[in-house]
Structure formats: structure tokens, C-alpha cells
Amino acid sequence: MADSWRARKPPRMLDATALFDYALKSLAARGLSISELRLKLQRRAAEPGDIDQVIVKLKEYGYLNDAQLAENFAAARRDNEGFGKSRVIRDLRRRRVAPAVAENAVAKAYEGVDETAAIEQYLGRKYRNKNLKELLSEDKNLASAYRRLVYAGFSSGASIRVLKRYAAGADELETLEEEIPPDAAGPVNSDD
Numbered sequence: 001m002a003d004s005w006r007a008r009k010p011p012r013m014l015d016a017t018a019l020f021d022y023a024l025k026s027l028a029a030r031g032l033s034i035s036e037l038r039l040k041l042q043r044r045a046a047e048p049g050d051i052d053q054v055i056v057k058l059k060e061y062g063y064l065n066d067a068q069l070a071e072n073f074a075a076a077r078r079d080n081e082g083f084g085k086s087r088v089i090r091d092l093r094r095r096r097v098a099p100a101v102a103e104n105a106v107a108k109a110y111e112g113v114d115e116t117a118a119i120e121q122y123l124g125r126k127y128r129n130k131n132l133k134e135l136l137s138e139d140k141n142l143a144s145a146y147r148r149l150v151y152a153g154f155s156s157g158a159s160i161r162v163l164k165r166y167a168a169g170a171d172e173l174e175t176l177e178e179e180i181p182p183d184a185a186g187p188v189n190s191d192d
Helices: 016-029 034-042 049-061 066-081 085-094 099-109 115-126 139-151 156-164 168-179
Strands: none
Touching (some): 016 034, 016 049, 034 049, 066 085, 115 139, 115 156, 139 168, 156 168
């Protein structure tokens, strides 16, 4: 605590061998995209030319593969969090995965997934122990549920169709649909 006033010491710059070891440790801790790893290595490389050599070697050994990372990530987000396609694509782009790779991985992961059933499951998890018809009868709760679904990556049309099952006022959400672009909708709650 006494040293907190001091400026942080810059990280030690690494030669090619140490940079490769650092890359392996980074990948062991968390799956990284090529672009994420490149950014991480740029901060530590003594010689910028070593970065490409390390990345090529990691690709050759099969430790670095954006397509595989994106497929695993998309499947995990679908199965564990129950998110929709657009949320997973948005998250992959944040992880610096190429848009085409992200879209292909998400298309593969969501092949055969019924979006309506996924929305029902998502609502069931997020509003467990609550009577949805009663809760969504209030306009503010209905709008909140709609924003939550859009942020979770579900299409607005499918979200509205599901919400219509619980609240008559869901028809009015179509006007809200134009106001909230999916990428601009922030987290509704920390558990999203």
C-alpha cells in the first residue's frame, strides 16, 4: 500500500525465446485470438520482428487458431449463457476475431437452434421464481425485458413475438425497436 504512489515499473522487455514462453503462458491462462495475442506481445517484445515469428510458430504447433477459438467461444456462449447470435458475434469482435470468422463460427454454432425456444429459456433463467404475465403487465418491466433480450443478442422480431405471449402491450415494443440499435444497448443488469 505504501508503494501505491509510485509509478508502475514498465514491463521487462523479452527476447524471442522469452517472448514465446510468455505467449504460451498467456494462451494457457486464457484462449486468445491472434490479434489479442499480437497486441499483448507488442507490449513485451524487445524486437518487434520477433512477434511474427512467435505467432507463426504457435500456429504451426496448433496453439493459435482463430476459427477454433471462435467456434468454441460461440458454443460456450450459446450453451452456458444462452445468448443469441448477435451478442456472440459482438463479443467475438471485441475479442478481435475477424468478422467473417466470427460470423461463420456463430452460424455453425447456432445451426438448428430455435430462437423462440432460446428466448423462452433465457427469460425463464433471468426471471425465475417470478410470474412473467404479472411482471410484464407493467410497461417499464416489459420494456426492460425487451431491452435485455436485444442486448442478449436475440432478434427484436422474435423477442416481441415471445413477449406477446406474456403481455398485451408487447405490440407497442415495435416502436421501441427502432430506437434501440442492438450494438448500442448496454447491459441491463450485471448478470447478463
